[in-house]
Amino acid sequence: MRFIFKTSYDQDIRLARHGGHVFWYGLLAAFLLVAPWVIDEYWLAQLTFVLIYGIVGLGLMLLAGFTGQFSIGHAAFLGAGAYTQGVLTNLGVPFPLALLAAAALSAGVGVVVALPALRVKGIYLGIATLSFGFIVEEVFARWESVTGGNAGLHVKSPQLFGWSLGSGNGFYFLCLVVAVLSTLGILNLLRSPTGRAFVAIRDSEISAQSMGIHLARYKTMSFAISAALAGLGGALYAHKLSFISPDQFNILQSIDLLLMVVIGGLGSVHGAFLGAIFLIAMPQLISMGKDWLPAVVGQAPGLQGLVYGMVLIAFVLFEPLGLYGRWLKIRTWLQLFPFYRRGLFKRQKSFTKSDRLR
């Protein structure tokens, strides 16, 4: 059992709470640094995808998990970043500039979405973002002179200081750097007044407002940061696949992203990456499991959707805190070993909140 006695305010917001954190995250960092030489090319590609989805997940986590604004059209931001990056790279704009432009343009799109979203919340917000996602997807498909329409767009491999980053290792490190920087950025944001304002808005808009938080400003900011991260992720995604088309940014992709943060664990930075690992690992696990099942079930095309749906239902019913919540329970059990109580993480029901009464 570990006791941490806090004697100063700085201790309260320190990123690494104790030596254990430093040790385990150091180990993770060491593994990520040597990964290209330890694991083979296929798994490295999967790891790169985990990093890319993790970046997008961080953004959605900030919006959905910390600010309480659910976006069912997040693929639109992903697509905005991907297309900006693709078009600019093909025009010969240097890679860092294109990346910045992708993030900036997505952030701009985020602000545009936030404007109607300021007036609505709850399920109305979901429908507004959903509608926006549909419209943007249609724009990608119809604006053929820029996006190539349904035929798709080939994206050249990135160049950095005359170095080609198209290959596995270089691109992996690029994604790693962006992922680490955005994680640190989000962590720092969350322990700043802005981050606490976001959490206050999530918990209760009325009390946040009465504490002097400018709702419109912070909601817009949250949308912009979230969209910028999604745009960064989208830009890397475009390079990784080197081919983008509108159907990669449709409603199903948006729902996949949402599924990722919910299963990872809403309201935790770990959850974004855990969810990304889940999203990448799940199809692999399903295809591995296929051989064990009878052919009628294993070869059926609907298997993946069925498993996704059942996993999602199981998580919402039994583990609403997601994978990170499960880990919290295990950790608490280990820390309190002989004294763990069954009802420690019991959820409270609230019947008083009504979305109709605004």
Added chain:
Amino acid sequence: MQILQLLLSGIAQGCIYGLIALGFVLIYKATETVSFAQGDLMMLGAFGAFAGMSLIGLPFWLAAVLAVVAMAAFGVLLELVVIRPILGQPQFSIVMLTIGIAYVARGLITMVPGIGTDTHTLPVPYKDQIWKLGGLVVNLEQLAIIVATAILCALLFAMFRYSKLGIAMQASSQNQLAAYYMGIPVKRLNGLVWGLAAAVAAIAGMLLAPITFVHANMGFIGLKAFPAAVVGGFGSLPGAIVGGLVIGIVESFAGFYLPDGFKDTAPYIVVLLMLMIKPNGLFGEKLRKKV
């Protein structure tokens, strides 16, 4: 004449959106949650009717009634098994749950060997019959949709107005706690509301099937019923139908007069405008929280 023709097809399509939106509104009014699985319940209903008519060979009416009853039972079961345990949790969990249900329904149907992945026609007696009224060409399938929607609306109206069950539902949708204190079994009512929504979805599925065929992805039309529900005002039953008609007519006209691509996005543009101008919708209730 052209305009009348467009109007007719818009109304027919709008009735389908309206019926699906009716399901959203029923569930929203009763439990304050939104079911993303409504479109997929519609798909299940259409497949149920298809199974009854083509696979077993039942006569049309019997198969239709059986499909509706089976879907109603399925809706009640769904509420009992999946939705009830997390009642009182944040609204968003239930939304994710219904997305999960939609995935499972689509996956299960696709897994049925030889049937799930194909498109089928529903053998309805009024298939491919056309009436000519002056210069207006009336498709009997469209007419069936409009008539059936009108009858269904009248039935629902009568139920909510005159039957004990309907009045109890109204009471519990206004204030669950107060209704519970007055001796209304709110939990059982919530189950019945899910059953009712599933039955309405099944009817919508059977009406839509002659136009678009029966296939596993027909549930995605449910996503277009969201704009209908919002335009009418989430939480208003007549609003759902009116919103559906508005969306259907807008879509039909956009498809004819505007360039390609506007047909599919027009409903969403309308809903974004609606949310910006009047988020409560055309028939929305005006409720205020007093602190």
